[in-house]
Amino acid sequence: MSLSFALAIGKQAITVALMVAAPVLLVSMVVGLLISIFQAATQIQEQTLTFVPKVIAVVVVFIVLGSWMAKTLIQFTQTMFSNINLIVK
Template identity: 60%
Template structure:
């Protein structure tokens, strides 16, 4: 197992992880920013106000992009299995 192969696998794993996590993370950040701006303008300082909208938005994004996320993870797993079979 060469050093370049290991670096390639780690790079692929990080890229896949970021791609799969990005829709949920970006949605959470955008919703949090919008609610923070709303709280700052109205001076409502309720800490639990951000929880429910974020939860609903993340669930919706999870439902919409869940099959794409699963497809990306399955492709990564297939690539890893292919690399393993070529090593032996």
């Protein structure tokens, strides 16, 4: 396995990981920011208030984008398995 091939595999793995994780992380961050703004405006300082809306938002993202995430991961895995003979050499 050449160095350029190993770097390409690493780059592809990082790209796939970011593509799959980004929607969940972004939604969680936006919901947390909105709840923090609401807490600052109303002076409610309950730490557990952010937990339930974030969990609900993440579950909704998984329901909406779960099939796309699974397809992306399956494609990457199939690519890795099809290139296994190049990796082992």
